[in-house]
Amino acid sequence: xxxxxxxxxxxxxxxxxxxxxxxxxxxxxxxxxxxxxxxxxxxxxxxxxxxxxxxxxxxxxxxxxxxxxxxxxxxxxxxxxxxxxxxxxxxxxxxxxxxxxxxxxxxxxxxxxxxxxxxxxxxxxxxxxxxxxxxxxxxxxxxxxxxxxxxxxxxxxxxxxxxxxxxxxxxxxxxxxxxxxxxxxxxxxxxxxxxxxxxxxxxxxx
Numbered sequence: 001x002x003x004x005x006x007x008x009x010x011x012x013x014x015x016x017x018x019x020x021x022x023x024x025x026x027x028x029x030x031x032x033x034x035x036x037x038x039x040x041x042x043x044x045x046x047x048x049x050x051x052x053x054x055x056x057x058x059x060x061x062x063x064x065x066x067x068x069x070x071x072x073x074x075x076x077x078x079x080x081x082x083x084x085x086x087x088x089x090x091x092x093x094x095x096x097x098x099x100x101x102x103x104x105x106x107x108x109x110x111x112x113x114x115x116x117x118x119x120x121x122x123x124x125x126x127x128x129x130x131x132x133x134x135x136x137x138x139x140x141x142x143x144x145x146x147x148x149x150x151x152x153x154x155x156x157x158x159x160x161x162x163x164x165x166x167x168x169x170x171x172x173x174x175x176x177x178x179x180x181x182x183x184x185x186x187x188x189x190x191x192x193x194x195x196x197x198x199x200x201x202x203x204x205x206x
Contacts, residue, residue, distance in 0.1 A: 011201040016131040017055040020138030025092040036167035043165040043194040052103035117151035133158040137165035142173040
């Protein structure tokens with residue numbers, strides 16, 4: 001069953017768009033490429049293009065080489081040696097140019113784990129912008145987006161997930177996350193479409 005989407009209140013100048021891990025390594029011919037990436041990219045572009053000065057990007061930065069990493073991350077990169085930085089082509093951790101060119105001055109928060117909150121840089125950037133609300137797009141719905149959403153909730157931000165601007169490798173777990181947000185986090189997580197976000201973010205100019 002499809003969940004209804006809407007904004008509980010308009011978005012304003014205290015809103016920041018957090019675009020999660022829309023990088024070349026997830027878009028192009030790698031072991032981590034997401035089939036949905038190209039499908040949601042136009043919607044992410046619309047939000048970045050409308051609010052370039054209210055956008056920031058996160059990037060997942062893999063380990064340098066197989067065997068690197070602490071604890072289970074070491075095992076993780078032994079499973080995915082092709083996705084370590086020594087094996088990836090130059091520039092593969094970059095935000096895709098379709099988005100980066102729309103917001104060339106947007107801050108980038110690098111992370112070596114799923115959550116972008118551990119270093120404190122993301123929260124500091126949001127505080128510098130007097131943000132109280134985050135609009136979240138990107139991938140994957142059930143991995144790094146999940147970590148971004150829950151961290152934002154823990155930090156007390158109003159959270160809006162853009163349902164048609166999220167991507168995953170799994171339909172099943174994407175749908176499960178949408179149900180989870182709706183049923184368990186309805187007081188702290190709002191779900192809206194790209195169109196609803198663009199219409200509800202006032203004033204219209206970035």
